[in-house]
Amino acid sequence: MTYSGAVKVGGPADVHELQDLMISKVAVGPMDNNAYLLRCRATDQQLLIDAAAEAATLLRLIGDDGIASVVTTHRHGDHWQALEEVVAATGARTYAGRDDAEGIPVETRVPVADGDTISFGHITLTARHLVGHTPGSIALVYDDPHGHPHVFTGDCLFPGGVGNTHQDPQAFARLIDDVETKIFAPLPDETWVYPGHGNDTSLGAERPHLAEWRARGW
Template sequence: MTYSGVVTTGGPADAHELTDLIISKVSVGPMDNNAYLLRCRATGEQLLIDAANDAPTLLTLIGADSVASVVTTHRHGDHWQALAEVVAATGARTYAGAYDAEGIPVPTDVPVHDGDVIRVGRVELTARRLVGHTPGSIVLIFDDPHGHPHVFTGDCLFPGGVGNTHADPVAFAELIGGVQTKLFDALPDETWVYPGHGKDTTLGAERPQLPEWRARGW
C-alpha cells in the first residue's frame, strides 16, 4: 500500500516501507502527537521516536518484538507522557538531546549531541541539535542509501513553518538559522519530513517558503 503519512488520533498506523527500514507512524493524544516506530529489516530491532502519550497504543504498535531504544525529540511534556510506562514495559534505552534531558522526568541513558549517531539494528540515524523551540531539541536523519533522506523533526519543522518560538525574535532566529543550515542547506528537496504533529512534507515543498517565514518572524 502507498504511504500517505496521514493518521488520526485513535486510528491505525501508516507504514512507510523502505529497503532497509520500516517506519510506522501513529497519532496519539494529547495534541495530535505523532510517534514513529522504526524497524530494521535486517535484524528486526526497533526504535521508537517520541513516546508521546497512550502507552497501550504504543505498546501494541511495538508488539512482541519489543523495542530497544526510545528517542525523545525534546523536553515538552506532550512528547514524553507515555515514556515511563513504555520504558518500564520494554526495558528500552532512552535517548534525548543533552541540553533537554534535564527537563524530561524519565532518566536519559544516552545524552545526544549534535552529530551523534543512533543505531537501530544496521541502520544509522544522525542527530542534529536545533536551538529555539527548546534548548536541546534534536532531529534524526536517515540518509537512505537506496533513495532519498528521511528526517524526523519533532517540533522544529512542520508543513508551513518552523516550530513555536513564542514570539521571541532571538529564539526564532536561532531556530530558522539551524533549520536552514542543518536541513535545507544539507539535504535535497526529496528529503521526506516526519514532524511531531500533523501531516508529513518534503524539504522541496517547504523550501520556497523560507523567505516568507523569515519575513513574518514565525
C-alpha cells in the first residue's frame, strides 16, 4: 500500500518503507499527536520520536525488539506524556534539545545541539535547533542516500505554516527565520515533512507560501 501519512487516534499505524529505513506513524490521544517509530532495515534497531501519549499503543508498535533511543522534539507536555513508561519498559536512551531538556520531567541522557547527530543501526539523523515554538525545539533530518531527505519537525512546521508562537512577534520572527535557513534553504522541494500533529507535507508544497506566512505573522 502507498504511504499517505493520514492516521487517526485509535487507528492503525501507516508505514513508509524506504530502502534502508521503515517509518511507522501513529496518532495518539488526547491531543492527536503523532509518534514515529524508525526501524533500521539492516539491523532492526529502532528509535522512537515523541513518546507523546498512550504508552500501551506505543509499546505495541515497538514490539519485542525494543528501541535503542527515544527523541523528544520539544518540552511541551503533550509530546512526553508516555515517555517515563516507555523508557522504563525499554531502557531506551533519551535525547532532547539542550535548551528544552530541563522542561521534560524524564532525564535527558543526551542533550542535543544544532548539527548533532543521532544514530541507530546504520541510520543517522541530524538535529536542527529551531527557536520560537520553544527555546530548544529540534527537527530531525534523515538524508536518504537512495532518495530525497525526510524531516521530522515536531511542532515547528506544519502544512500551512510554522508552529504556534503565541502571538509573540519576536518568537515568530525567530522561528520562521530558523525554519527558512535550517530547513527550507538546505533541503530540496522533494523533502518529506513529518509534523508533530496532523498530516504530512513536503517542502515543495509549503515553500511558495513562506512570504505569505511572514506577512500574516503566524
